[in-house]
Amino acid sequence: MNVLVIGASRGIGLEFVRQYRAAGEGVWATARSEEGLAVLRTLGASAIALDVASAESASRLGWQIEGLHFDTVIVCAGVFGPRTSGLQPPSEAEFDAVMHTNVLGPMRVIPQLADALAPGAKLAVLSSRMGALGARTSTSGWLYRASKAAVNSVLKDASIALAGRAVCVSFHPGWVQTDMGGTGAELPVQDSVADMRRVLSGLASTDNGRFLNHDGSTIDW
Numbered sequence: 001m002n003v004l005v006i007g008a009s010r011g012i013g014l015e016f017v018r019q020y021r022a023a024g025e026g027v028w029a030t031a032r033s034e035e036g037l038a039v040l041r042t043l044g045a046s047a048i049a050l051d052v053a054s055a056e057s058a059s060r061l062g063w064q065i066e067g068l069h070f071d072t073v074i075v076c077a078g079v080f081g082p083r084t085s086g087l088q089p090p091s092e093a094e095f096d097a098v099m100h101t102n103v104l105g106p107m108r109v110i111p112q113l114a115d116a117l118a119p120g121a122k123l124a125v126l127s128s129r130m131g132a133l134g135a136r137t138s139t140s141g142w143l144y145r146a147s148k149a150a151v152n153s154v155l156k157d158a159s160i161a162l163a164g165r166a167v168c169v170s171f172h173p174g175w176v177q178t179d180m181g182g183t184g185a186e187l188p189v190q191d192s193v194a195d196m197r198r199v200l201s202g203l204a205s206t207d208n209g210r211f212l213n214h215d216g217s218t219i220d221w
């Protein structure tokens with residue numbers, strides 16, 4: 001199986017690379033720093049330089065993966081942005097950094113993947129339960145929440161455009177012990193990724209366009 005992990009220098013993306021390599025899969029993975037690329041090579045992945053917030057960098061992805069076909073693609077790159085609790089307006093720079101990474105990034109990357117998807121491929125975007133509107137009771141990190149609600153819309157459109165060719169899902173990975181989640185988070189990164197790998201391997205065409213918790217249960221948009 002061929003796997004592509006977008007945003008894999010650390011955290012959840014890096015753990016996907018570790019686990020898929022340990023399972024003997026062919027892994028292509030992206031990082032935006034030399035240091036991150038070196039870590040990926042050490043794990044036996046084919047490393048691709050990519051900054052999803054840069055139009056110029058993102059435009060190179062298509063030819064970097066030309067001729068390859070992926071059975072599973074996971075878009076992990078993301079930033080949290082300002083850790084607000086109420087309705088503090090973000091600066092324009094904060095807004096741009098979060099939206100360009102979490103929303104514009106997938107909107108740039110996903111179209112370039114269309115020709116590189118193996119028949120019946122699985123395409124997952126790491127969203128967050130914080131983006132869900134229905135069950136919301138907190139306003140913490142409202143810029144991040146807005147970005148994840150927006151990327152859910154992006155994923156839904158991708159699922160419609162790629163229907164019949166790929167199964168596209170939006171994932172909440174859990175509250176995970178990474179730089180973003182912090183040491184007090186609920187889930188070890190190994191467990192979150194093991195859960196999502198299991199869910200990905202069992203996805204059927206009827207799952208296309210769903211918003212899933214890491215354990216496979218449905219999350220209300």
Ligand SMILES: NC(=O)c1ccc[n+]([C@@H]2O[C@H](COP(=O)([O-])OP(=O)(O)OC[C@H]3O[C@@H](n4cnc5c(N)ncnc54)[C@H](OP(=O)(O)O)[C@@H]3O)[C@@H](O)[C@H]2O)c1
Pocket residue numbers: 006007008009010011012013031032033036050051052053054076077078079101126127128129172173174175176177178179180181182185
């Ligand atoms: N951890 C949680 O509890 C949690 C919960 C819900 C959802 N998520 C989502 O899961 C995903 C991964 O989170 P994480 O916990 O692994 O975060 P993390 O430990 O902070 O890692 C973030 C990753 O995204 C990459 N990235 C950031 N900006 C990028 C850009 N412009 N281009 C390419 N890569 C970029 C980082 O690369 P650099 O090393 O170059 O910065 C790093 O590899 C994110 O989308 C996050 O929103 C996480």
